[in-house]
Amino acid sequence: MGEIPEKFFIPDVVDVKQRKTDIGPPHYSNFLPPVIKKNYGNWKTHEILSPGLMVHIANSGDKIWTVRVASPRLLSTDTLREIADIADKYCDGYFRFTTRNNIEFLVSDESKVQPLIDELNAKKFMIGGIGSRVSNIVHTQGWIHCHSAAVDASALVKAIMDEFADYFTTKETPNKVRFAVACCTNMCGAVHCSDIAYVGIHRKLPRIDHDNFKNVCELPTTMAACPTAAITPDPAKKSIKINPEKCMYCGNCFSVCPALPIADPENDGVAIVVGGKVGNLRKPPMFSKLAVAYLPNNPPRWPEVVKATRKIFDAYIAGAKKHERVGEWIERIGWEKFFAVTGLPFTFQHIDDWTYAFKTFRTTTQFKWTK
């Protein structure tokens, strides 16, 4: 269990009866550099030497250097092979990925660190992302591979990361800034707990394909998918009805029922949510909250979204204390000040009107005057 062969092989003719099941993944020890195996669980400390380089020091005195580069997550086999070649050259073949999809080269020999960095620079890899700065963006599939995407994900990520690239490679931020993109409200990924995040939204009712409903959809599942109970049976048509007063355009009904397409080129777009975090550092984890209810889909580079992000980002840089995450900064200054300093409008959409709405209404006279 958990072993890999001495040498990987791909047979020309495949006998599918040879397939083994339930073997699980290979054991992680197959992939650990010797210095890590030796010092596993016995690390003493680490130092960030530059935005893309850190060294971990073991209690034994052993060290391992990590060089981090950005990745678009979507990788061709060509690029993967290029990474493997570089790893062979400088890292005895060892590298890893971070949970935010960066690539990390693991160097055991200090003398190979600078040559590695030089080669990565020469090959235009983007080095950085360690410490208090922008890291890579976690995101979903978007138009590349998803049937329910209200916005593309990779393109938006590219546009944002290009805009804030210098905060990945060199400049510091008060604390880490975690971006995230979800291409629909299904939100694969931690958009709901990121510093600045984007979620694709719809703004029009699903269009009911009554003829197809009974063939491809299940009534109870479709009804149960609606967070506001807006869906009721339409027995005459053997289909469903949607109460337009109750529909919040979330698209979850389409997730379970293809006969309810909701995508709309002119009315779909992007909402920006801010101030979430997952770590327990200083403040408990926080949800992201709505900052901008809608910006239009404007491919390929979504300039309105980038511009709005710039407003939020710059206000954070200017206003936050060192070590404050975006949400901590906003909590300290108050949401009324957040909207004042960013210049973003506060609209009816910002006021919750769903199940737990009233828990978000302000039940105190404590606030600051902003005008």
Next chain:
Amino acid sequence: MGEIPEKFFIPDVVDVKQRKTDIGPPHYSNFLPPVIKKNYGNWKTHEILSPGLMVHIANSGDKIWTVRVASPRLLSTDTLREIADIADKYCDGYFRFTTRNNIEFLVSDESKVQPLIDELNAKKFMIGGIGSRVSNIVHTQGWIHCHSAAVDASALVKAIMDEFADYFTTKETPNKVRFAVACCTNMCGAVHCSDIAYVGIHRKLPRIDHDNFKNVCELPTTMAACPTAAITPDPAKKSIKINPEKCMYCGNCFSVCPALPIADPENDGVAIVVGGKVGNLRKPPMFSKLAVAYLPNNPPRWPEVVKATRKIFDAYIAGAKKHERVGEWIERIGWEKFFAVTGLPFTFQHIDDWTYAFKTFRTTTQFKWTK
């Protein structure tokens, strides 16, 4: 509009046709001492001279002294006349009540302050309640006058106030301690936002009087009164059914339907909630939270309730910083420490399981070790 006659009169024979309607209450200016009328809205500051005495100083230099005494709220006309006599003697007839049912004598002549205090002391009035100490308890009617009381209110108030009397008359607390009593979960009064409060609860299902239901109750109102939708129609009996799995024994169905008595001498009792506040000082207003889920009804002095309160009260006195209300103290030390320092058990009942339950579940690894 709003006038009172030069002299009040009660005719021997009443002609009800003379009755005037919609005149509203008399204008408050009829009851203000001259020094208050003169300095209305022009007060500069005040000083607390002793636990039951304060002086307000106007911008004009005028002063008015206030002597506060406790009241059980339930007052006989004899006692009211006694108060009136005292007011005549020292206050030109002027006095007032506080929103917590204390009596305040308003003295315009400094030389009458000490004689007033002496007479109040002689007559066994309990002077105090000003500043950082225990004030009078707001409470509901209880068995004296209410059909839905699960506990008596006045008796419980008396038992608690006797126990903590020295914190009304002399000793200080870190900040004000507001007690409140509600004799059932209908909670007339601000029990839901008090430092330490008591609420009468039931623990058994209402007993359905099927014969009477149709005569005295309305089906939709009765169903709508249930916070958990535990009540459904029983068409055969022209009555209702109660789902015992869903009933939380709140008794609101009985409030609208006399055919659903819920009072139970052996299983009714008292819950203690703590940490609420209404003011915006320092922290926003807070709800009271459950501290003790049940203590038995043990008239006339509810010793278990008094004892449990003593545990909470003493822990607060010992642990709070100056100016911290009970809720602020608990918020600072954490609920796990609250239960540790008071020795109160944490039970399943403390964990919310109603509509907004999950908003109270802890979503962080931040807590303190208490064992």
Next chain:
Amino acid sequence: MTKKYDTPLLDELEKGPFPSFVTEIKKAAAKNPMAADELGQLEKSMRDKVTYWKHGGIVGVRGYGGGVIGRYSQLADEFPGVAHFHTVRVNQPAGLFYTSETIRFICDLWDKYGSGLTNFHGSTGDMVLLGTVTDNLEPLATILSLNGFDLGGSGSAMRTPSCCVGPARCEWSMIDTLDITYDLTQEFQDELHRPQFPYKFKIKTVGCPVDCNASIARADLSIIGTWKGPIEIDQDRVRDYAKKGVNIQEEIVNFCPGKCITWDGNNLAINNSDCLHCMHCITKLAGALKPTPPFGAVILIGAKAPFVIGATLSWVIVPFMELKPPYQELKDMIRNMWDWWNEYGKNRERIGELIIRRGMREFLEVCGLEPTPEMVKEPRNDPFWFWKEEDLEKKPWEEFLK
């Protein structure tokens, strides 16, 4: 002679320093048979650990739908004096100020027509006259009215408005709470006396964020005084406090929720743009600090006790409203929200519950209010929300991203 009951349990409650309600009942019982039977029935409740009052029936006075709460004993045979034992609510003077003459009038009246037992005051703020019979109600109301008094509210009506002591005897009152309360009470006499709403509607007005009348927890409409100007500082007086032993850093600076105060041992400085208007520094350094104009009020909506959906505190709907007589803006807003509530509210649905059911947007639009961040603790977190057709046409980003 009134009937005398053996009350060993209640007698226990005459011991101890706090004034005894039992003693009060006994005083009344000595001359009033209703009070005597109240005492007897209460002793039995103490013994049996259960209440003996029936569900209230409907009683009242001509032309009014409220002001009297019917109350009947389950044990009328055993305690005939409390067979009827109705409550009369009398609208209190704003601020709870009285004169001895006034209170004697109430006593005389109540000795004649009632049990001699009172509450000063009921939870809503009314003078409460406890225990009378149906036949006495009309004469009582008549005599009250001839002497300038009127009944309070009950049932599905506007309840008797109430307030803190306000500018009458408090230096921090930033609005005239007594006048507002009196004015609104007079303006809405019809809504007070003739239940016409889906359920009760309470209005409480307080002069500052200290909220000495629990307005934010106990009123459907909470009116709380506040200020927009800087906090004026009398440095000499601050230094006096320091000299007298107040630890300014610990007791004032460290408790400031806006973290906007600094103290260098000699001077106190406040960054007013970060002030949250909590009043802590002002109340703890009484006379040294004071709020300055503009004065006005935060208007909040929706507080209620737990039934049915759980307790709520009031929610900010107007961050700042100037409140000058005749308070027309406030009155118009109140009428607008009542119209909406009357149209859509279900039986026994408080206005806060209706707002939750139909959404804050509709409520704000009914009141003519624009959304502002002060209305929320934080914006919504889940990514589902409503769009109106008219919203879709707008392109606000063309403006704010310029």
Next chain:
Amino acid sequence: MTKKYDTPLLDELEKGPFPSFVTEIKKAAAKNPMAADELGQLEKSMRDKVTYWKHGGIVGVRGYGGGVIGRYSQLADEFPGVAHFHTVRVNQPAGLFYTSETIRFICDLWDKYGSGLTNFHGSTGDMVLLGTVTDNLEPLATILSLNGFDLGGSGSAMRTPSCCVGPARCEWSMIDTLDITYDLTQEFQDELHRPQFPYKFKIKTVGCPVDCNASIARADLSIIGTWKGPIEIDQDRVRDYAKKGVNIQEEIVNFCPGKCITWDGNNLAINNSDCLHCMHCITKLAGALKPTPPFGAVILIGAKAPFVIGATLSWVIVPFMELKPPYQELKDMIRNMWDWWNEYGKNRERIGELIIRRGMREFLEVCGLEPTPEMVKEPRNDPFWFWKEEDLEKKPWEEFLK
């Protein structure tokens, strides 16, 4: 030769410093017709502002119910290369460590049987191989298995467990996140490959409260390392930080949520009994402060994205659990909660939603857990709650009021 599309919009996305996914697709497209048509269809999506993928159909490999996501183009005629474009999830090694040989094997395999496009990694943690046809699935799975790899989870199953880098390269990992992840993955192979739950179930393990794998936000079962011992302080190193310009008072002391740190300019002191274990001081003074044993984990339950009831973060159910192989207590608890969820959960109901629906008490009892205050931010506030018949007989106050 693969087909070449004109892609003016996508070409814009090859500009700028961040590595371009368009360049990646083009690289693959140069030799793979599936990737070429992916590029073409994506350009059309950019132009039309809409996705062109159909609702996924059901595809898979023999004996498994998951691991492959069916995907079909709406524009199969125009882009035949993506008519089928299924995703294969391959269970990643714990900690996301690889060797060059391994990655080359994956590349060779995917060039032969797929589009040449991958995701390193998918949201749940799997290696994601993007785009293949149904006929290729069986050979793919066979070759993977012969080389020691297996598919990941999808559908209503346990999803591929994942973790942070843990003790492999982090000094703060208080549990062996890689071993726990590997062990649970092996233990629950059946639940991973054969969907048998009401809905998905995610497990994420992180070594400390910094939570570098978003465990508390993205896993039904969140396992987060923590410690019970005092924080060990190397005063010399703290002084070094101070000398190097760290403002200990502002950056460390003032940010402590437990307010339990003091710094006199020379020595740092921590009142460990008030420590909230947030890790701020430890991470900012790396190497100077360190947690000490006992080590273990906080176990939390219920995080999920917004559908259907709104997003949730995981809730504490075990404040501290020692986690040593074979992790039997943890495994037993997981099986117990699955049994309960399987019995009561509705279709597409996450375990957190079921807990909300049936109450935390039942869940805790199923797991054999006693209630503790660490489970709640605060106790309930509304005064309605359930009693079980057995609760009524108990008189706990006789004990705690002694």
